[in-house]
Amino acid sequence: MHQDLVAALDIGGTKIAGALVDSTGGLLVRAQRPTPSRAPAEEVMAALAEVLGELAASPEWSGVRAVGIGSAGPVDAKGGTVSPVNIPGWRDFPLVGNVRERTGGLPVTLVGDGVAMAAAEHWQGAARGRAGALCMVVSTGVGGGLVLGGELHPGPSGNAGHIGHISVDLDGDSCPCGGRGCVERIASGPNIARRALDGGWRPGPDGDVSAAGVAAAAAAGDPVALASFERAARALAAGIAATATLVEIEIAVVGGGVAKAGEVLFAPLRRALAEFATLSFVQGLEVAPAQTGTDAGLVGAAAACWNLEGR
Structure with a gap:
């Protein structure tokens, strides 16, 4: 029987996942439900x-000492509420109180x-051992999160590092967040696909009109698909360079x-970053793919719990 487990929850617009996580990052028990996002x-809450x-x-539940939640945002860690953009039914929803009530x-x-x-990623992935990371x-x-001074930096509300809503195109499209020319409006999967379709790209025989379909076409050399990924990479690079200039991250x-x-994304991303991150103290900035995969949300919710409870 394990002691000192965290019950981790990963809440998104598509699925609600849960797991019991031990101190090595092992996931002992898992559960999952589709998110009734329009309900x-x-x-x-019933699905959760x-x-x-x-x-x-x-x-194993008897070993659980705390609950860690990573949720689509914005979240309000102080108030214990969430208002995920992609779960319209939850606006200022008292998630922490509800979960506390159901876990004794x-x-x-x-x-x-x-x-x-x-x-x-800081505990087990590409940012291990790094003092500063986005x-x-x-x-x-x-979305995003920051490690500063070797520690997770969630900010008072739990949203610090939300890179998707930095504006990188002053005269760009209006974003559902209310801003204009946001990184997310250019670089998210649906926006990569939308831009390719608007540019005249058409899916192959499989009819895949998602960003994955655009990526496959780009890998095969389709110029419109390549251009859409290039544009996304430039938006990401501008946001990353701005962050690095502001808080001096290493990776x-x-x-x-x-x-x-x-490489359809990472090659143009590295090229654009060299163009935007030009000051001496940001020139050595590394870019790397994440290593924690589909369990990142669960492992991270547990890691954040230990990290922040421990302070």
């Missing part, structure tokens, strides 16, 4: 309660999903579905 608040119920039914009053740590990913999730949205780690495009 009212209670239905979304099922995940918790499944974890609690495990004999265990301590709960809440961070944004980008912060959770940064915690995972870790990014590039998928349906673009930018890029994960999420879009990063699976590999």
